[in-house]
Amino acid sequence: KTGKVALDPGFVNTASCSSAITYIDGDAGILRYRGYPIQELATGSSFIEVCHLLIYGELPGPGELKELADKLRQNAGIPDEMRTMLDALPREGHPMTLLGSAVNLLAAYYPDSVDLSDPDQVELATIRLLAKLPTIAAHIYRNSIGEQPVDPDPSLGYVENFLHMTFGKEKGEGELGSLFVKAMDLLLILHADHEQNCSTATVRVVGSSEADIYGSVSGGIHALFGPLHGGANQAVLEMLEEIRSSGTDLDTFLERVKARETRLMGFGHRVYKNFDPRSKEIKGLASQILDNQERPDELFELALQLEAKALADPYFTERKLYPNVDFYTGVIYRAMGFPTTMFTVLFAIGRLPGWIAHWREQAADQTSRIARPRQLYTGPGQRSYPGRA
Ligand code: SDX
Numbered sequence: 001k002t003g004k005v006a007l008d009p010g011f012v013n014t015a016s017c018s019s020a021i022t023y024i025d026g027d028a029g030i031l032r033y034r035g036y037p038i039q040e041l042a043t044g045s046s047f048i049e050v051c052h053l054l055i056y057g058e059l060p061g062p063g064e065l066k067e068l069a070d071k072l073r074q075n076a077g078i079p080d081e082m083r084t085m086l087d088a089l090p091r092e093g094h095p096m097t098l099l100g101s102a103v104n105l106l107a108a109y110y111p112d113s114v115d116l117s118d119p120d121q122v123e124l125a126t127i128r129l130l131a132k133l134p135t136i137a138a139h140i141y142r143n144s145i146g147e148q149p150v151d152p153d154p155s156l157g158y159v160e161n162f163l164h165m166t167f168g169k170e171k172g173e174g175e176l177g178s179l180f181v182k183a184m185d186l187l188l189i190l191h192a193d194h195e196q197n198c199s200t201a202t203v204r205v206v207g208s209s210e211a212d213i214y215g216s217v218s219g220g221i222h223a224l225f226g227p228l229h230g231g232a233n234q235a236v237l238e239m240l241e242e243i244r245s246s247g248t249d250l251d252t253f254l255e256r257v258k259a260r261e262t263r264l265m266g267f268g269h270r271v272y273k274n275f276d277p278r279s280k281e282i283k284g285l286a287s288q289i290l291d292n293q294e295r296p297d298e299l300f301e302l303a304l305q306l307e308a309k310a311l312a313d314p315y316f317t318e319r320k321l322y323p324n325v326d327f328y329t330g331v332i333y334r335a336m337g338f339p340t341t342m343f344t345v346l347f348a349i350g351r352l353p354g355w356i357a358h359w360r361e362q363a364a365d366q367t368s369r370i371a372r373p374r375q376l377y378t379g380p381g382q383r384s385y386p387g388r389a
Helices: 038-044 047-056 062-074 081-088 095-109 119-144 156-167 174-190 198-207 213-225 232-246 252-257 277-292 298-311 312-317 329-336 340-366
Strands: 021-027 030-033
Touching: 021 298, 030 038, 030 047, 030 277, 030 340, 038 174, 038 198, 038 277, 047 062, 047 156, 047 340, 062 119, 062 156, 062 252, 081 119, 081 232, 095 119, 095 277, 095 340, 119 156, 119 213, 156 174, 156 340, 174 277, 174 329, 174 340, 198 213, 213 340, 232 298, 232 340, 252 298, 252 312, 298 312, 298 329, 329 340
Parallel strands: none
Antiparallel strands: 021 030
């Protein structure tokens, strides 16, 4: 009764819900958004088109795509009192901490879009979240470096505008700039949804009590921040920088991992047991971006060597540990000029349409019930209170 109870894997991994949004086959390395393979979306689509697909269930026609893009441009601004609030937040706070708090407050700035029983309000909240998250993220970043925030420019596309607000100049300009815009758009597509991952499950759990979408997404942002989840993209780069600065050779590092003194961040996945299809796309993109640099990127070279050594080591292959979505993203973000503290914010911007799609799917499901996980009790049996002496 008081011993440790080993949870039956089946108990731990029972399906928590049904969903029509994303399909993953972890053994076959399959990932599909509303039936479309991630590889086809990665080569042919755009992030705004994928937002429409995930949220509304179908690829938009030309008119629908333009309508969504225009709505996002028109709604990218944030209220002055919200800008004042953001400016009052601790500048040294981690951007994910500040972002999660700010997103929750959108419910206070926009009380006309919190009633999930009103489809018009759900639509208003959907557009406002998609349109304003990049603006809030860029504002937080500009404050963290002591620079004036940059207003959204309605003449720019979604990704160009985010880079413009973040870096304060036409980051999307010129040949390298347009490569960055294309790369960022692809990275956002690859992060857009992933079934019942920790942060999306959090959005659904919070939303299952009929809490508003802003608070539900705020919960998702905080779950994503953890280094075992989206925070891993920051942890990977810190791991590579630590290996490089300490001069640790890779074999010694991997021995430390095998001795469980540290983890190989960016490796492993609860569902993918052969390869993460997104990691393959991102590795190719990293080569494309970094080949444009004057000299080889030391950390990318290190990551390639680390992957090769780990995949040749039975410790990792026997545990089915392969590079996941976070292993190569950091070297790309760094090459674009983002500090490591912004990497998980970029993951959140990408994952937002998935969070919204899942929250809406659950809110529209009349059979949906409040999340209430059960437990296996492992504490003491009944005993009598001794009474006060
Ligand atoms: C994301 O769920 C999603 O879909 C998430 C995500 C998404 O798009 O939303 O794909 C995004 O979160 C990707 C994962 C990013 N996290 C990391 O890269 C952090 C490092 N990886 C892990 O900590 C781990 O692999 C997890 C958290 C990703 C998965 O954890 P699991 O499924 O609980 O795996 P586990 O801890 O049960 O590990 C199984 C074995 C263990 O060894 P044994 O005790 O059986 O001997 O593998 C080992 C673990 O010790 N192991 C690792 C390891 N990951 C697992 N050993 C060294 N380094 C690692 N990274």
